[in-house]
Amino acid sequence: MTKRHLVSLTLPLLLALTACSGPEAPAPAPATPPAATPAAAPAETTNPATPAPAETAASAAPAAAAQAPVAPTGPAPVAGVDYVEIANGQAFQPTAGKIEVAEVFGYTCPHCAHFEPEFQAWKQRQAADVSAIQVPAAFGGYWLPYARAFYTAEALGVLAQSHDAMFNAIHVQRTLPVNPDVTAEQIAPFYAQYGVDAKRFADTFNSFGVDAKLNRAKQFAVKSKIEGTPSLVVNGKYTVSVDQQGFAKMLATVDYLVARERGGAN
Numbered sequence: 344m345t346k347r348h349l350v351s352l353t354l355p356l357l358l359a360l361t362a363c364s365g366p367e368a369p370a371p372a373p374a375t376p377p378a379a380t381p382a383a384a385p386a387e388t389t390n391p392a393t394p395a396p397a398e399t400a401a402s403a404a405p406a407a408a409a410q411a412p413v414a415p416t417g418p419a420p421v422a423g424v425d426y427v428e429i430a431n432g433q434a435f436q437p438t439a440g441k442i443e444v445a446e447v448f449g450y451t452c453p454h455c456a457h458f459e460p461e462f463q464a465w466k467q468r469q470a471a472d473v474s475a476i477q478v479p480a481a482f483g484g485y486w487l488p489y490a491r492a493f494y495t496a497e498a499l500g501v502l503a504q505s506h507d508a509m510f511n512a513i514h515v516q517r518t519l520p521v522n523p524d525v526t527a528e529q530i531a532p533f534y535a536q537y538g539v540d541a542k543r544f545a546d547t548f549n550s551f552g553v554d555a556k557l558n559r560a561k562q563f564a565v566k567s568k569i570e571g572t573p574s575l576v577v578n579g580k581y582t583v584s585v586d587q588q589g590f591a592k593m594l595a596t597v598d599y600l601v602a603r604e605r606g607g608a609n
Contacts, residue, residue, distance in 0.1 A: 363452035364571045420596040425583070427568055432579035435563050441474040442604045444597060445576045447569050449480045450489035451521050456510040458573045458590055465594050473601060480572050481561040488525035489513075492534075494556045495527075495548045501537040509533070578604050 422428050434443040446462055448455040466475040479490035492509070496502040512519045512533055520529060527548035531541040547553060567576045575583045575593065577600040585593045 363449060363454050420599050425592075425596045426577075426600060427582045427584075429567055429576075429580055429582060432566065432576075432581075434579040435478055435559075435576070436474070436476060437579075438474055440472060442472055442601050443474045443476065443576075443578050444469075444601065445563075445579075446475070446477045447480050447564055447567070447572055447574045447576065448477055449482075449486050449572045450493070450509050450513055451485055452480075452572045453514055454585070455573045456514045458585070459507065459510055461590050461594070462573070465597075469601075472605065478560050478563060478576075480564060480569065481557045482564070484523045485521055485525070487523070487557070488530065490557055490560065491527075491548050491553055492530050494553045494560075495544060496534065498547050498550075498552065499534070499539055499544065501534060501539060504537050505534060577601060580604070 420426055435445045436443065448458075462475075469475060477493075479493040480486050481490040489509070493502070493506075496505050496509075509519075513521065519525075519533060527545035528541070530548070531539070531544040534544050535541060563576075567574070567579070567582045569576075569582065569584075571584060573585060575597050577583065577597055581600050583593055583596045583600070
């Protein structure tokens with residue numbers, strides 16, 4: 344399931360230091376994400392087993408605008424070690440005056456569930472010129488139905504309400520299946536609690552519009568050299584993956600690259 348062949352998903356340290364691999368890996372067994380320890384996530388005390396409320400762009404903007412850019416401290420990250428440079432890379436959703444940080448994630452990845460509250464806390468600390476977005480990994484297999492669900496929820500206007508709850512349903516409540524053959528009919532009852540009609544959900548889930556978004560997400564992941572989740576892509580130019588130094592180091596590297604983009608460095 345992971346690059347390091349986890350012995351047990353119930354070990355917080357291992358969960359914090361690994362990533363879910365791409366399409367060659369078997370489906371992960373759903374697991375309750377453990378509470379982050381102070382050593383693993385000193386700036387984040389939220390228990391990932393209780394997902395934080397989804398944050399909308401409107402609510403995030405005032406908080407972000409109030410934050411002045413903070414220059415990263417410590418040794419500078421090294422290309423090829425702490426991040427990968429993307430030749431001729433482009434942001435997923437380019438916006439004038441914005442530095443994009445795109446998280447490539449999977450709802451079925453327990454490490455993404457563990458990372459989610461930390462990513463949201465990081466997002467809230469950013470200045471107004473940072474655009475933090477999420478791109479579902481469309482690797483195929485068991486990844487694909489829930490990547491479809493992400494874009495279906497977005498199209499139906501219920502993504503903000505349902506995003507964190509989806510992690511909870513898969514990894515904590517274990518009320519949703521994790522396999523390559525999951526259908527719209529199996530996922531639709533989850534979205535019914537947000538007022539989505541089952542037929543409307545299925546029609547959108549299987550639509551050409553969602554197909555197009557999935558293809559674009561897949562192309563972005565390939566271009567960005569994504570090998571596992573969670574991974575962060577800064578302005579389409581740099582990919583940062585979690586390693587043995589954990590989520591804090593990953594986010595510190597992103598802070599460095601954001602500051603670099605802000606300063607216009609090459």
